[in-house]
Amino acid sequence: MTTFVTMDKLINYLLEFGQLNQQQIDMVKRKAQVLELKKGDYFSEAGKIPKQVAFIEEGIFRVCYYNSKGDEITKYFVDENNFAVDINSFNQKIPSSEYVQAVTDCTLFVFSTESLNDLSATIIQWDGIINKITEKALVEKVNKLSPMLAEDATTRYLSFLEKFPNLANRIPLSYLASYLGITQSSLSRIRKSI
Amino acid sequence: MTTFVTMDKLINYLLEFGQLNQQQIDMVKRKAQVLELKKGDYFSEAGKIPKQVAFIEEGIFRVCYYNSKGDEITKYFVDENNFAVDINSFNQKIPSSEYVQAVTDCTLFVFSTESLNDLSATIIQWDGIINKITEKALVEKVNKLSPMLAEDATTRYLSFLEKFPNLANRIPLSYLASYLGITQSSLSRIRKSI
DNA sequence: TTCATTATTTGCCAAATGGCAAATGTTTTT
DNA sequence: AAAAACATTTGCCATTTGGCAAATAATGAA
Numbered sequence: 411m412t413t414f415v416t417m418d419k420l421i422n423y424l425l426e427f428g429q430l431n432q433q434q435i436d437m438v439k440r441k442a443q444v445l446e447l448k449k450g451d452y453f454s455e456a457g458k459i460p461k462q463v464a465f466i467e468e469g470i471f472r473v474c475y476y477n478s479k480g481d482e483i484t485k486y487f488v489d490e491n492n493f494a495v496d497i498n499s500f501n502q503k504i505p506s507s508e509y510v511q512a513v514t515d516c517t518l519f520v521f522s523t524e525s526l527n528d529l530s531a532t533i534i535q536w537d538g539i540i541n542k543i544t545e546k547a548l549v550e551k552v553n554k555l556s557p558m559l560a561e562d563a564t565t566r567y568l569s570f571l572e573k574f575p576n577l578a579n580r581i582p583l584s585y586l587a588s589y590l591g592i593t594q595s596s597l598s599r600i601r602k603s604i
Numbered sequence: 605m606t607t608f609v610t611m612d613k614l615i616n617y618l619l620e621f622g623q624l625n626q627q628q629i630d631m632v633k634r635k636a637q638v639l640e641l642k643k644g645d646y647f648s649e650a651g652k653i654p655k656q657v658a659f660i661e662e663g664i665f666r667v668c669y670y671n672s673k674g675d676e677i678t679k680y681f682v683d684e685n686n687f688a689v690d691i692n693s694f695n696q697k698i699p700s701s702e703y704v705q706a707v708t709d710c711t712l713f714v715f716s717t718e719s720l721n722d723l724s725a726t727i728i729q730w731d732g733i734i735n736k737i738t739e740k741a742l743v744e745k746v747n748k749l750s751p752m753l754a755e756d757a758t759t760r761y762l763s764f765l766e767k768f769p770n771l772a773n774r775i776p777l778s779y780l781a782s783y784l785g786i787t788q789s790s791l792s793r794i795r796k797s798i
Numbered sequence: 799t800t801c802a803t804t805a806t807t808t809g810c811c812a813a814a815t816g817g818c819a820a821a822t823g824t825t826t827t828t
Numbered sequence: 829a830a831a832a833a834c835a836t837t838t839g840c841c842a843t844t845t846g847g848c849a850a851a852t853a854a855t856g857a858a
Contacts, residue, residue, distance in 0.1 A: 562814075562815095563814080563815075592815070592816085593815075593816055593817080595815090595816075595817085595818095596814085596815055596816070599815090
C-alpha cells in the first residue's frame, strides 16, 4: 500500500515563483520522491557531488564542515519550507565542501538531477522558477552568514534568537555554538547571563 | 571629443556566460556608461535603492555597513573583472542595507535598470547570461563571507592572503581588519608576528 | 622639501572567550 | 525503573583579543 502524502507545501512554495497548471503540478508530484531522514543522518557529504535537491517539508538541516583544527563547524541552518543543497556543487557537478545533516527527524521531497532535467524539458516556466528559487536561497544563505562577525558573542546569540525564534529550542547547543563562532561552554554561560 | 574606451574586459566577461553576436555586443557597449570613482567615493549607499549595476574594469570596491556599536564593518571586497551591486536590493527595488565604496580609484562600466531592461528585451540570451552572472556573484559572496568565523584571527589573515594575494597590499589595514573581525591593532600585531 | 594628514605600530592593562574536566541534567534504550 | 548515552552547566585558569593613547611611519599637498 502506498502511503498518501500531500505535497501541498512544496507545490505552494513553487507557485510563489511562477504559475503551473494542474497537469504540470501533477508532473512535479510524480517526479518528487519522499525521503525520511532520522536525526543525525546526512543528506549529502563533503567530498561528494550532490545528486539530489531536497525540499524540507518538516525538520531542520544544518550545513557544516571541519575547520583547520578539526572542529565541526555549523555554517547555517535550513528549516521547513525551503530547498536545501550545495547549489554550486550541484550545478557545477563538483564535490561539495560541506556536509548537509538532519538536525531533527526530517520529511523531505527530493528531486534527482534527471527529474529536474525532465521537468526543465517539459515545463516551459521551470527554469525561470528554479532560477528565482536559487537566487532566493543564495541570498538567504548570505544573510545567515554575514551578521555573525563584528558583534560580540552575546549580541550574536540575541540576534540569532530574534531572527530565528523557532530554531533555538530545536537544535543542540553545540551546533548553535559553532554557528555563533563560540564554544559550547561560552554559549552556556551567555544563556545563563541573560 | 569622445574618450575612446575599450570595453573588452566587460565583453569578454559576458561572453564567458553566453554567446553574443557583433550586433549584440555593440548594443551592450552603447548601453554601458563609463564611470570613474575616486578612492573613498560611494557607488551606492545603505538606505537607498541601487539604481545601477557596476562592472569593475579597474579598482577595488568594498561592501560595508555599521554594526550595533557604530563601527564601520567591511563585509567583503570586490575587485576588477566582477560585477558589483547589492543584487537583492537591486532586483527587489528595496533599500540596501550596505554601502558599496571605492577602496581605490576605480574605472567602471555601469548599467542602469532601464538599460538592462532594454538589453533584456532585445537580446534573447540576455536573461540567461544575467542569471548565471548573478548566481556566480552570490556564490562568491558566500565564499568570501563564510570561512571567517571558526578560525583564530591569524588563520583568518593567512587564509585571506592565500585567497586574495593581490588585495592585501592595496587596501587599508583598517578595512581588512574589520573584514577579518578584529581590530586594526590586533591585525598589526598579527602581521608583526609572522 | 616641508608641513599636514592619514595610516600603522606599539605599550599597557582590561575584558572576552577558550580549554579541560568534573558535575549535573536529559533523553533514550532495555 | 534503571542503565546507558548524550547534552548542558560550571569552576578554574590560560590565552586571545580589545581599548586607548602615544609614537612612528607613510602619503599627499603646497
